[in-house]
Amino acid sequence: MSRDLLLKRGLLLKIELLSDPKALYVVRGAVERLAETVGFAAAECRSVVRAVDEALTNVMRHCYRGRPDQPIELYFRRPRRRSKGRLEKGLEVLLCHRGPAVDQAQLRGQKPGELRPGGLGLHFISEAMDAVDYERVGHTNRLRLVKYLPSEKGSSRGRRSERNADFHSARGQRHDF
Protein backbone atom coordinates (compact mmCIF):
# COMPACT_ATOMS: atom_id res chain seq x y z
CA MET A 1 0.00 0.00 0.00
CA SER A 2 1.21 3.46 -0.74
CA ARG A 3 0.94 5.31 2.54
CA ASP A 4 2.93 8.22 1.22
CA LEU A 5 0.69 11.01 0.03
CA LEU A 6 -2.39 10.08 1.95
CA LEU A 7 -0.58 10.05 5.24
CA LYS A 8 1.90 12.82 4.66
CA ARG A 9 -0.59 15.45 3.75
CA GLY A 10 -3.55 14.71 5.93
CA LEU A 11 -5.90 14.08 3.05
CA LEU A 12 -9.57 13.46 3.43
CA LEU A 13 -9.73 11.20 0.39
CA LYS A 14 -7.99 10.38 -2.85
CA ILE A 15 -9.62 9.11 -6.04
CA GLU A 16 -7.76 7.69 -9.02
CA LEU A 17 -9.62 7.34 -12.29
CA LEU A 18 -9.04 6.97 -16.00
CA SER A 19 -9.98 9.64 -18.51
CA ASP A 20 -13.18 7.84 -19.49
CA PRO A 21 -16.15 10.24 -19.31
CA LYS A 22 -18.22 7.45 -17.73
CA ALA A 23 -16.20 7.97 -14.56
CA LEU A 24 -17.56 11.50 -14.15
CA TYR A 25 -20.91 10.33 -12.82
CA VAL A 26 -19.17 8.24 -10.16
CA VAL A 27 -16.80 11.01 -9.13
CA ARG A 28 -19.64 13.52 -8.81
CA GLY A 29 -21.35 11.13 -6.38
CA ALA A 30 -18.33 11.20 -4.09
CA VAL A 31 -17.59 14.92 -4.41
CA GLU A 32 -21.14 15.96 -3.61
CA ARG A 33 -21.10 14.02 -0.35
CA LEU A 34 -17.59 15.13 0.53
CA ALA A 35 -18.55 18.79 0.13
CA GLU A 36 -21.61 18.17 2.30
CA THR A 37 -19.50 16.42 4.95
CA VAL A 38 -17.05 19.30 5.02
CA GLY A 39 -19.94 21.63 5.80
CA PHE A 40 -21.10 23.27 2.59
CA ALA A 41 -24.77 24.10 2.08
CA ALA A 42 -26.59 22.35 -0.76
CA ALA A 43 -26.09 25.06 -3.41
CA GLU A 44 -22.40 25.30 -2.55
CA CYS A 45 -22.06 21.51 -2.83
CA ARG A 46 -23.56 21.71 -6.32
CA SER A 47 -21.01 24.41 -7.22
CA VAL A 48 -18.09 22.33 -6.03
CA VAL A 49 -19.38 19.28 -7.91
CA ARG A 50 -19.78 21.37 -11.06
CA ALA A 51 -16.26 22.80 -10.79
CA VAL A 52 -14.62 19.40 -10.33
CA ASP A 53 -16.71 17.88 -13.12
CA GLU A 54 -15.89 20.68 -15.58
CA ALA A 55 -12.21 20.55 -14.69
CA LEU A 56 -12.14 16.79 -15.32
CA THR A 57 -14.06 17.26 -18.57
CA ASN A 58 -11.47 19.79 -19.75
CA VAL A 59 -8.63 17.40 -18.98
CA MET A 60 -10.35 14.58 -20.86
CA ARG A 61 -11.13 16.75 -23.89
CA HIS A 62 -8.26 19.20 -24.16
CA CYS A 63 -5.29 17.43 -22.56
CA TYR A 64 -5.98 13.78 -23.26
CA ARG A 65 -7.89 14.60 -26.47
CA GLY A 66 -10.59 12.03 -25.87
CA ARG A 67 -8.30 9.09 -25.06
CA PRO A 68 -10.24 7.26 -22.37
CA ASP A 69 -7.36 5.32 -20.78
CA GLN A 70 -5.17 8.03 -19.27
CA PRO A 71 -4.60 8.49 -15.53
CA ILE A 72 -6.15 11.23 -13.42
CA GLU A 73 -5.79 11.67 -9.67
CA LEU A 74 -7.95 13.73 -7.37
CA TYR A 75 -6.75 14.64 -3.88
CA PHE A 76 -9.21 16.15 -1.44
CA ARG A 77 -7.84 17.96 1.55
CA ARG A 78 -8.31 20.87 3.89
CA PRO A 79 -7.11 24.18 2.55
CA ARG A 80 -3.92 25.36 4.18
CA ARG A 81 -4.47 29.10 4.15
CA ARG A 82 -4.33 30.85 7.47
CA SER A 83 -6.16 34.09 7.95
CA LYS A 84 -5.78 36.15 11.10
CA GLY A 85 -4.14 33.23 12.85
CA ARG A 86 -6.98 30.80 12.16
CA LEU A 87 -6.89 27.95 9.68
CA GLU A 88 -9.48 28.81 7.06
CA LYS A 89 -11.92 26.01 6.57
CA GLY A 90 -13.26 24.54 3.39
CA LEU A 91 -12.21 22.09 0.71
CA GLU A 92 -9.17 21.91 -1.53
CA VAL A 93 -9.18 19.67 -4.58
CA LEU A 94 -5.94 18.85 -6.38
CA LEU A 95 -6.44 17.43 -9.86
CA CYS A 96 -3.28 15.79 -11.23
CA HIS A 97 -2.79 14.47 -14.74
CA ARG A 98 -0.17 13.90 -17.40
CA GLY A 99 -0.24 15.12 -20.96
CA PRO A 100 1.22 18.31 -22.41
CA ALA A 101 1.61 21.31 -20.13
CA VAL A 102 -1.53 23.40 -20.01
CA ASP A 103 -0.89 26.61 -21.94
CA GLN A 104 -2.50 29.18 -19.72
CA ALA A 105 -2.82 31.64 -22.61
CA GLN A 106 -5.22 29.12 -24.17
CA LEU A 107 -7.50 29.12 -21.15
CA ARG A 108 -10.06 31.42 -22.60
CA GLY A 109 -13.74 30.71 -22.23
CA GLN A 110 -16.53 32.84 -23.57
CA LYS A 111 -18.58 35.45 -21.84
CA PRO A 112 -21.71 33.73 -20.55
CA GLY A 113 -24.86 34.72 -22.39
CA GLU A 114 -23.28 34.42 -25.81
CA LEU A 115 -24.98 32.10 -28.23
CA ARG A 116 -21.93 30.02 -29.03
CA PRO A 117 -21.77 26.37 -28.11
CA GLY A 118 -18.90 25.70 -25.71
CA GLY A 119 -16.67 27.87 -23.64
CA LEU A 120 -18.68 27.77 -20.42
CA GLY A 121 -16.59 25.32 -18.39
CA LEU A 122 -13.97 27.77 -17.15
CA HIS A 123 -16.71 30.20 -16.22
CA PHE A 124 -18.45 27.54 -14.11
CA ILE A 125 -15.18 26.70 -12.40
CA SER A 126 -14.20 30.27 -11.52
CA GLU A 127 -17.74 31.10 -10.44
CA ALA A 128 -17.73 28.16 -8.02
CA MET A 129 -14.29 28.31 -6.44
CA ASP A 130 -12.34 30.87 -4.41
CA ALA A 131 -8.99 29.87 -5.92
CA VAL A 132 -8.04 28.18 -9.19
CA ASP A 133 -4.33 27.61 -9.95
CA TYR A 134 -2.55 25.67 -12.67
CA GLU A 135 0.93 24.33 -12.03
CA ARG A 136 3.35 21.99 -13.82
CA VAL A 137 5.42 19.72 -11.56
CA GLY A 138 7.76 17.43 -13.50
CA HIS A 139 5.55 15.67 -16.03
CA THR A 140 2.41 16.27 -14.04
CA ASN A 141 -0.13 19.03 -14.48
CA ARG A 142 -1.75 20.13 -11.27
CA LEU A 143 -4.95 22.07 -11.02
CA ARG A 144 -5.75 23.30 -7.53
CA LEU A 145 -9.32 24.27 -6.71
CA VAL A 146 -10.19 25.75 -3.33
CA LYS A 147 -13.47 26.81 -1.83
CA TYR A 148 -13.77 28.24 1.67
CA LEU A 149 -16.72 27.92 3.97
CA PRO A 150 -18.58 31.08 4.87
CA SER A 151 -16.79 32.24 8.00
CA GLU A 152 -18.41 31.10 11.15
CA LYS A 153 -20.23 33.91 12.83
CA GLY A 154 -23.61 33.95 14.47
CA SER A 155 -26.11 31.79 12.69
CA SER A 156 -23.96 30.45 9.87
CA ARG A 157 -23.32 27.32 11.84
CA GLY A 158 -26.99 26.51 11.68
CA ARG A 159 -26.78 26.12 7.92
CA ARG A 160 -24.24 23.37 8.19
CA SER A 161 -25.35 19.77 8.15
CA GLU A 162 -24.93 17.33 10.97
CA ARG A 163 -22.22 15.66 8.95
CA ASN A 164 -19.96 18.66 9.45
CA ALA A 165 -18.25 17.26 12.39
CA ASP A 166 -14.57 16.64 12.27
CA PHE A 167 -12.55 14.55 9.92
CA HIS A 168 -9.25 13.50 11.37
CA SER A 169 -5.84 14.29 10.00
CA ALA A 170 -3.20 11.76 9.19
CA ARG A 171 -1.54 12.32 12.52
CA GLY A 172 -4.62 11.59 14.51
CA GLN A 173 -5.20 15.20 15.49
CA ARG A 174 -8.73 16.42 15.25
CA HIS A 175 -9.39 19.12 12.70
CA ASP A 176 -12.53 21.04 13.12
CA PHE A 177 -13.99 21.89 9.73
Next chain:
Amino acid sequence: MSRDLLLKRGLLLKIELLSDPKALYVVRGAVERLAETVGFAAAECRSVVRAVDEALTNVMRHCYRGRPDQPIELYFRRPRRRSKGRLEKGLEVLLCHRGPAVDQAQLRGQKPGELRPGGLGLHFISEAMDAVDYERVGHTNRLRLVKYLPSEKGSSRGRRSERNADFHSARGQRHDF
Protein backbone atom coordinates in the same frame (compact mmCIF):
# COMPACT_ATOMS: atom_id res chain seq x y z
CA MET B 1 1.79 10.18 -10.21
CA SER B 2 1.64 6.50 -9.44
CA ARG B 3 0.56 4.91 -12.70
CA ASP B 4 1.35 1.47 -11.41
CA LEU B 5 -1.69 -0.24 -10.06
CA LEU B 6 -4.31 1.74 -11.87
CA LEU B 7 -2.79 1.10 -15.25
CA LYS B 8 -1.49 -2.41 -14.72
CA ARG B 9 -4.73 -3.91 -13.67
CA GLY B 10 -7.29 -2.13 -15.79
CA LEU B 11 -9.09 -0.66 -12.82
CA LEU B 12 -12.27 1.31 -13.08
CA LEU B 13 -11.45 3.43 -10.06
CA LYS B 14 -9.41 3.52 -6.89
CA ILE B 15 -10.32 5.27 -3.64
CA GLU B 16 -7.95 5.88 -0.74
CA LEU B 17 -9.43 6.88 2.57
CA LEU B 18 -8.62 6.98 6.25
CA SER B 19 -10.41 4.85 8.82
CA ASP B 20 -12.66 7.73 9.91
CA PRO B 21 -16.32 6.63 9.85
CA LYS B 22 -17.24 10.00 8.32
CA ALA B 23 -15.67 8.78 5.09
CA LEU B 24 -18.29 6.02 4.76
CA TYR B 25 -20.99 8.40 3.54
CA VAL B 26 -18.68 9.69 0.81
CA VAL B 27 -17.57 6.23 -0.30
CA ARG B 28 -21.17 4.98 -0.50
CA GLY B 29 -21.93 7.86 -2.88
CA ALA B 30 -19.24 6.67 -5.27
CA VAL B 31 -19.96 2.95 -4.94
CA GLU B 32 -23.67 3.34 -5.62
CA ARG B 33 -23.02 5.13 -8.89
CA LEU B 34 -20.21 2.80 -9.89
CA ALA B 35 -22.46 -0.23 -9.44
CA GLU B 36 -25.14 1.50 -11.50
CA THR B 37 -22.63 2.35 -14.24
CA VAL B 38 -21.46 -1.25 -14.37
CA GLY B 39 -25.03 -2.31 -15.04
CA PHE B 40 -26.60 -3.41 -11.77
CA ALA B 41 -30.29 -2.78 -11.12
CA ALA B 42 -31.21 -0.48 -8.23
CA ALA B 43 -31.69 -3.21 -5.59
CA GLU B 44 -28.38 -4.83 -6.58
CA CYS B 45 -26.64 -1.45 -6.33
CA ARG B 46 -27.97 -1.09 -2.79
CA SER B 47 -26.61 -4.57 -1.96
CA VAL B 48 -23.15 -3.74 -3.27
CA VAL B 49 -23.15 -0.45 -1.35
CA ARG B 50 -24.19 -2.26 1.82
CA ALA B 51 -21.48 -4.89 1.43
CA VAL B 52 -18.69 -2.37 0.89
CA ASP B 53 -19.95 -0.20 3.74
CA GLU B 54 -20.16 -3.13 6.18
CA ALA B 55 -16.73 -4.38 5.16
CA LEU B 56 -15.23 -0.93 5.77
CA THR B 57 -17.08 -0.67 9.08
CA ASN B 58 -15.60 -4.00 10.17
CA VAL B 59 -12.09 -2.86 9.29
CA MET B 60 -12.56 0.39 11.21
CA ARG B 61 -13.99 -1.34 14.27
CA HIS B 62 -12.24 -4.68 14.47
CA CYS B 63 -8.88 -4.15 12.75
CA TYR B 64 -8.10 -0.54 13.45
CA ARG B 65 -10.09 -0.61 16.73
CA GLY B 66 -11.63 2.80 16.20
CA ARG B 67 -8.41 4.67 15.31
CA PRO B 68 -9.63 7.12 12.66
CA ASP B 69 -6.28 7.83 10.97
CA GLN B 70 -5.34 4.51 9.40
CA PRO B 71 -5.10 3.89 5.64
CA ILE B 72 -7.66 1.96 3.62
CA GLU B 73 -7.62 1.44 -0.13
CA LEU B 74 -10.48 0.37 -2.35
CA TYR B 75 -9.83 -0.90 -5.87
CA PHE B 76 -12.76 -1.35 -8.21
CA ARG B 77 -12.28 -3.53 -11.26
CA ARG B 78 -13.90 -6.01 -13.56
CA PRO B 79 -13.99 -9.54 -12.22
CA ARG B 80 -11.54 -11.82 -13.93
CA ARG B 81 -13.47 -15.09 -13.88
CA ARG B 82 -14.12 -16.74 -17.21
CA SER B 83 -17.07 -19.03 -17.59
CA LYS B 84 -17.59 -21.06 -20.76
CA GLY B 85 -15.04 -18.96 -22.60
CA ARG B 86 -16.73 -15.66 -21.80
CA LEU B 87 -15.46 -13.09 -19.34
CA GLU B 88 -18.09 -12.90 -16.64
CA LYS B 89 -19.27 -9.38 -16.07
CA GLY B 90 -19.85 -7.54 -12.84
CA LEU B 91 -17.88 -5.69 -10.22
CA GLU B 92 -14.92 -6.70 -8.08
CA VAL B 93 -13.96 -4.64 -5.05
CA LEU B 94 -10.60 -5.13 -3.38
CA LEU B 95 -10.40 -3.66 0.11
CA CYS B 96 -6.80 -3.35 1.36
CA HIS B 97 -5.75 -2.32 4.83
CA ARG B 98 -3.03 -2.79 7.40
CA GLY B 99 -3.42 -3.94 10.96
CA PRO B 100 -3.22 -7.45 12.39
CA ALA B 101 -4.07 -10.36 10.12
CA VAL B 102 -7.77 -11.12 10.13
CA ASP B 103 -8.33 -14.33 12.05
CA GLN B 104 -10.87 -16.08 9.90
CA ALA B 105 -11.99 -18.25 12.80
CA GLN B 106 -13.20 -15.02 14.44
CA LEU B 107 -15.41 -14.13 11.51
CA ARG B 108 -18.60 -15.29 13.06
CA GLY B 109 -21.76 -13.25 12.79
CA GLN B 110 -25.09 -14.17 14.26
CA LYS B 111 -28.04 -15.81 12.64
CA PRO B 112 -30.33 -13.03 11.45
CA GLY B 113 -33.55 -12.73 13.41
CA GLU B 114 -31.83 -13.09 16.76
CA LEU B 115 -32.45 -10.34 19.24
CA ARG B 116 -28.80 -9.58 19.90
CA PRO B 117 -27.32 -6.24 18.96
CA GLY B 118 -24.50 -6.68 16.45
CA GLY B 119 -23.31 -9.52 14.31
CA LEU B 120 -25.26 -8.65 11.16
CA GLY B 121 -22.47 -7.16 9.04
CA LEU B 122 -21.01 -10.42 7.74
CA HIS B 123 -24.52 -11.62 6.93
CA PHE B 124 -25.19 -8.48 4.86
CA ILE B 125 -21.89 -8.94 3.02
CA SER B 126 -22.37 -12.59 2.14
CA GLU B 127 -26.00 -12.02 1.18
CA ALA B 128 -24.96 -9.28 -1.26
CA MET B 129 -21.89 -10.72 -2.95
CA ASP B 130 -21.12 -13.80 -5.03
CA ALA B 131 -17.59 -14.17 -3.66
CA VAL B 132 -15.97 -13.00 -0.42
CA ASP B 133 -12.29 -13.88 0.20
CA TYR B 134 -9.83 -12.79 2.84
CA GLU B 135 -6.11 -12.86 2.09
CA ARG B 136 -2.93 -11.61 3.77
CA VAL B 137 -0.24 -10.27 1.43
CA GLY B 138 2.86 -9.05 3.27
CA HIS B 139 1.57 -6.60 5.87
CA THR B 140 -1.61 -5.95 3.98
CA ASN B 141 -5.00 -7.56 4.52
CA ARG B 142 -7.04 -7.93 1.39
CA LEU B 143 -10.73 -8.52 1.26
CA ARG B 144 -12.06 -9.33 -2.20
CA LEU B 145 -15.76 -8.87 -2.88
CA VAL B 146 -17.25 -9.86 -6.23
CA LYS B 147 -20.74 -9.60 -7.60
CA TYR B 148 -21.67 -10.79 -11.07
CA LEU B 149 -24.36 -9.35 -13.28
CA PRO B 150 -27.29 -11.59 -14.09
CA SER B 151 -26.17 -13.33 -17.27
CA GLU B 152 -27.31 -11.67 -20.40
CA LYS B 153 -30.02 -13.59 -22.10
CA GLY B 154 -33.14 -12.32 -23.74
CA SER B 155 -34.64 -9.39 -21.96
CA SER B 156 -32.17 -8.98 -19.13
CA ARG B 157 -30.37 -6.28 -21.10
CA GLY B 158 -33.48 -4.17 -20.85
CA ARG B 159 -33.09 -3.94 -17.09
CA ARG B 160 -29.71 -2.31 -17.37
CA SER B 161 -29.43 1.43 -17.26
CA GLU B 162 -28.16 3.55 -20.09
CA ARG B 163 -24.99 4.08 -18.14
CA ASN B 164 -24.06 0.44 -18.65
CA ALA B 165 -22.09 1.11 -21.70
CA ASP B 166 -18.45 0.28 -21.72
CA PHE B 167 -15.69 1.44 -19.48
CA HIS B 168 -12.31 1.19 -21.07
CA SER B 169 -9.40 -0.84 -19.87
CA ALA B 170 -5.99 0.52 -19.13
CA ARG B 171 -4.76 -0.54 -22.53
CA GLY B 172 -7.42 1.32 -24.42
CA GLN B 173 -9.34 -1.80 -25.38
CA ARG B 174 -13.06 -1.64 -24.94
CA HIS B 175 -14.56 -3.93 -22.36
CA ASP B 176 -18.20 -4.57 -22.63
CA PHE B 177 -19.74 -4.81 -19.20
Next chain:
Amino acid sequence: MRISIRRVDNATIFDISGDIDLANSPEVRKALLHEVRDNRRPRVVLNLSDVRYIDSSGVASLVESLKASRDIGSRFILVGLSGPAREVLQLSRLVKVFEIYDTEVEALTG
Protein backbone atom coordinates in the same frame (compact mmCIF):
# COMPACT_ATOMS: atom_id res chain seq x y z
CA MET C 1 -28.17 12.37 9.56
CA ARG C 2 -30.52 14.47 11.59
CA ILE C 3 -32.44 13.51 14.75
CA SER C 4 -35.25 15.55 16.15
CA ILE C 5 -37.31 14.73 19.17
CA ARG C 6 -40.93 15.49 20.07
CA ARG C 7 -42.77 14.65 23.28
CA VAL C 8 -46.52 14.09 23.02
CA ASP C 9 -48.40 12.97 26.14
CA ASN C 10 -46.70 9.82 27.36
CA ALA C 11 -44.87 9.19 24.08
CA THR C 12 -41.55 10.38 22.69
CA ILE C 13 -41.24 10.54 18.93
CA PHE C 14 -37.88 10.56 17.19
CA ASP C 15 -37.76 11.77 13.58
CA ILE C 16 -34.58 10.55 11.95
CA SER C 17 -33.58 11.54 8.44
CA GLY C 18 -30.61 10.75 6.22
CA ASP C 19 -28.13 7.91 6.59
CA ILE C 20 -27.54 5.97 9.80
CA ASP C 21 -24.06 4.47 9.77
CA LEU C 22 -21.03 3.92 11.99
CA ALA C 23 -20.38 7.69 12.03
CA ASN C 24 -23.61 8.46 13.83
CA SER C 25 -25.25 5.28 15.13
CA PRO C 26 -23.60 5.83 18.56
CA GLU C 27 -25.49 9.13 18.72
CA VAL C 28 -28.77 7.45 17.73
CA ARG C 29 -28.20 4.69 20.28
CA LYS C 30 -27.47 7.16 23.08
CA ALA C 31 -30.53 9.29 22.32
CA LEU C 32 -32.85 6.26 22.20
CA LEU C 33 -31.50 4.57 25.31
CA HIS C 34 -31.64 7.84 27.25
CA GLU C 35 -35.33 8.15 26.47
CA VAL C 36 -36.10 4.49 27.20
CA ARG C 37 -33.89 3.87 30.26
CA ASP C 38 -33.29 7.22 31.93
CA ASN C 39 -36.54 9.00 31.12
CA ARG C 40 -38.56 5.77 31.25
CA ARG C 41 -41.02 6.99 28.66
CA PRO C 42 -43.92 4.50 28.30
CA ARG C 43 -43.82 4.72 24.49
CA VAL C 44 -40.82 5.55 22.33
CA VAL C 45 -41.65 5.92 18.63
CA LEU C 46 -39.04 6.07 15.90
CA ASN C 47 -40.10 7.65 12.62
CA LEU C 48 -37.88 6.18 9.90
CA SER C 49 -39.70 7.53 6.85
CA ASP C 50 -36.81 9.77 5.79
CA VAL C 51 -34.02 7.28 6.44
CA ARG C 52 -32.14 6.62 3.20
CA TYR C 53 -29.63 4.14 4.56
CA ILE C 54 -29.22 2.15 7.75
CA ASP C 55 -26.26 -0.10 8.39
CA SER C 56 -25.85 -3.03 10.79
CA SER C 57 -24.67 -0.76 13.59
CA GLY C 58 -27.88 1.24 13.19
CA VAL C 59 -29.96 -1.94 13.34
CA ALA C 60 -28.00 -2.96 16.44
CA SER C 61 -29.00 0.32 18.11
CA LEU C 62 -32.65 -0.40 17.40
CA VAL C 63 -32.32 -3.93 18.78
CA GLU C 64 -30.65 -2.64 21.93
CA SER C 65 -33.40 -0.07 22.45
CA LEU C 66 -36.10 -2.69 21.95
CA LYS C 67 -34.45 -4.94 24.53
CA ALA C 68 -34.11 -2.07 26.99
CA SER C 69 -37.77 -1.19 26.61
CA ARG C 70 -38.80 -4.83 27.13
CA ASP C 71 -36.68 -4.90 30.29
CA ILE C 72 -38.73 -2.13 31.83
CA GLY C 73 -42.05 -3.06 30.25
CA SER C 74 -42.39 -0.01 27.98
CA ARG C 75 -43.03 0.05 24.24
CA PHE C 76 -40.53 0.70 21.46
CA ILE C 77 -42.26 1.29 18.12
CA LEU C 78 -41.09 1.86 14.55
CA VAL C 79 -43.24 3.90 12.19
CA GLY C 80 -43.30 4.80 8.48
CA LEU C 81 -40.40 2.62 7.41
CA SER C 82 -38.74 3.98 4.28
CA GLY C 83 -37.98 1.45 1.52
CA PRO C 84 -34.30 1.17 2.49
CA ALA C 85 -35.11 0.81 6.21
CA ARG C 86 -37.66 -1.93 5.51
CA GLU C 87 -35.21 -3.73 3.24
CA VAL C 88 -32.53 -3.83 5.93
CA LEU C 89 -34.94 -5.06 8.63
CA GLN C 90 -36.12 -7.76 6.25
CA LEU C 91 -32.53 -8.81 5.56
CA SER C 92 -32.00 -8.94 9.33
CA ARG C 93 -35.22 -10.97 9.74
CA LEU C 94 -36.39 -8.46 12.32
CA VAL C 95 -39.58 -7.20 10.69
CA LYS C 96 -41.68 -9.48 12.88
CA VAL C 97 -39.67 -8.79 16.00
CA PHE C 98 -40.34 -5.05 16.08
CA GLU C 99 -43.71 -3.41 16.60
CA ILE C 100 -44.16 -1.52 13.31
CA TYR C 101 -46.93 0.83 12.14
CA ASP C 102 -47.52 2.74 8.95
CA THR C 103 -48.66 6.00 10.50
CA GLU C 104 -47.86 8.05 13.56
CA VAL C 105 -51.50 8.03 14.66
CA GLU C 106 -51.46 4.23 14.79
CA ALA C 107 -48.12 4.28 16.61
CA LEU C 108 -49.50 6.62 19.27
CA THR C 109 -52.87 4.93 19.75
CA GLY C 110 -52.27 1.31 18.69
Next chain:
Amino acid sequence: MRISIRRVDNATIFDISGDIDLANSPEVRKALLHEVRDNRRPRVVLNLSDVRYIDSSGVASLVESLKASRDIGSRFILVGLSGPAREVLQLSRLVKVFEIYDTEVEALTG
Protein backbone atom coordinates in the same frame (compact mmCIF):
# COMPACT_ATOMS: atom_id res chain seq x y z
CA MET D 1 -29.26 9.40 -18.58
CA ARG D 2 -32.32 8.35 -20.49
CA ILE D 3 -33.84 10.00 -23.56
CA SER D 4 -37.28 9.17 -24.83
CA ILE D 5 -38.98 10.74 -27.77
CA ARG D 6 -42.66 11.41 -28.55
CA ARG D 7 -44.16 12.93 -31.68
CA VAL D 8 -47.42 14.86 -31.26
CA ASP D 9 -48.85 16.62 -34.32
CA ASN D 10 -46.13 18.92 -35.63
CA ALA D 11 -44.06 18.79 -32.44
CA THR D 12 -41.39 16.41 -31.17
CA ILE D 13 -41.02 16.11 -27.42
CA PHE D 14 -37.85 14.80 -25.81
CA ASP D 15 -38.07 13.61 -22.21
CA ILE D 16 -34.60 13.52 -20.72
CA SER D 17 -33.92 12.20 -17.23
CA GLY D 18 -30.81 11.80 -15.14
CA ASP D 19 -27.45 13.49 -15.62
CA ILE D 20 -26.29 15.09 -18.87
CA ASP D 21 -22.50 15.16 -18.97
CA LEU D 22 -19.57 14.53 -21.29
CA ALA D 23 -20.39 10.80 -21.34
CA ASN D 24 -23.74 11.32 -23.02
CA SER D 25 -24.09 14.91 -24.28
CA PRO D 26 -22.91 13.79 -27.76
CA GLU D 27 -25.91 11.44 -27.82
CA VAL D 28 -28.27 14.22 -26.72
CA ARG D 29 -26.79 16.58 -29.31
CA LYS D 30 -27.16 14.05 -32.11
CA ALA D 31 -30.78 13.23 -31.24
CA LEU D 32 -31.77 16.91 -31.05
CA LEU D 33 -29.99 17.99 -34.23
CA HIS D 34 -31.43 15.04 -36.13
CA GLU D 35 -34.94 16.13 -35.22
CA VAL D 36 -34.29 19.82 -35.93
CA ARG D 37 -32.15 19.60 -39.08
CA ASP D 38 -32.92 16.27 -40.74
CA ASN D 39 -36.56 15.84 -39.81
CA ARG D 40 -37.20 19.59 -39.88
CA ARG D 41 -39.83 19.38 -37.18
CA PRO D 42 -41.54 22.78 -36.72
CA ARG D 43 -41.41 22.51 -32.93
CA VAL D 44 -38.88 20.61 -30.87
CA VAL D 45 -39.64 20.54 -27.15
CA LEU D 46 -37.17 19.40 -24.53
CA ASN D 47 -38.64 18.32 -21.19
CA LEU D 48 -35.92 18.82 -18.57
CA SER D 49 -38.02 18.24 -15.46
CA ASP D 50 -36.15 15.05 -14.50
CA VAL D 51 -32.66 16.30 -15.25
CA ARG D 52 -30.55 16.18 -12.09
CA TYR D 53 -27.33 17.55 -13.56
CA ILE D 54 -26.32 19.24 -16.77
CA ASP D 55 -22.74 20.22 -17.56
CA SER D 56 -21.36 22.78 -19.98
CA SER D 57 -21.22 20.25 -22.82
CA GLY D 58 -24.94 19.62 -22.28
CA VAL D 59 -25.66 23.34 -22.37
CA ALA D 60 -23.57 23.57 -25.56
CA SER D 61 -25.80 20.93 -27.16
CA LEU D 62 -28.89 22.98 -26.31
CA VAL D 63 -27.30 26.13 -27.73
CA GLU D 64 -26.36 24.33 -30.93
CA SER D 65 -29.90 22.99 -31.33
CA LEU D 66 -31.39 26.44 -30.75
CA LYS D 67 -29.10 27.93 -33.40
CA ALA D 68 -29.95 25.14 -35.85
CA SER D 69 -33.67 25.71 -35.33
CA ARG D 70 -33.26 29.47 -35.82
CA ASP D 71 -31.40 28.77 -39.06
CA ILE D 72 -34.40 26.99 -40.50
CA GLY D 73 -37.04 29.09 -38.79
CA SER D 74 -38.45 26.37 -36.51
CA ARG D 75 -38.91 26.53 -32.75
CA PHE D 76 -36.74 24.97 -30.05
CA ILE D 77 -38.43 25.05 -26.66
CA LEU D 78 -37.43 24.06 -23.11
CA VAL D 79 -40.09 22.96 -20.68
CA GLY D 80 -40.35 22.13 -16.97
CA LEU D 81 -36.82 23.05 -16.02
CA SER D 82 -35.68 21.14 -12.95
CA GLY D 83 -33.93 23.16 -10.24
CA PRO D 84 -30.45 22.04 -11.33
CA ALA D 85 -31.20 22.72 -15.03
CA ARG D 86 -32.49 26.21 -14.27
CA GLU D 87 -29.48 26.94 -12.08
CA VAL D 88 -27.05 26.03 -14.88
CA LEU D 89 -28.90 28.09 -17.50
CA GLN D 90 -28.88 31.03 -15.09
CA LEU D 91 -25.14 30.63 -14.55
CA SER D 92 -24.74 30.58 -18.33
CA ARG D 93 -26.95 33.69 -18.64
CA LEU D 94 -29.09 31.82 -21.14
CA VAL D 95 -32.46 31.86 -19.38
CA LYS D 96 -33.62 34.78 -21.50
CA VAL D 97 -32.14 33.38 -24.70
CA PHE D 98 -34.19 30.18 -24.73
CA GLU D 99 -37.94 29.93 -25.10
CA ILE D 100 -38.94 28.33 -21.79
CA TYR D 101 -42.36 27.21 -20.51
CA ASP D 102 -43.50 25.65 -17.27
CA THR D 103 -45.85 23.08 -18.75
CA GLU D 104 -46.00 20.90 -21.80
CA VAL D 105 -49.41 22.31 -22.78
CA GLU D 106 -47.92 25.80 -22.97
CA ALA D 107 -44.93 24.49 -24.89
CA LEU D 108 -47.19 22.87 -27.47
CA THR D 109 -49.67 25.72 -27.83
CA GLY D 110 -47.72 28.85 -26.86
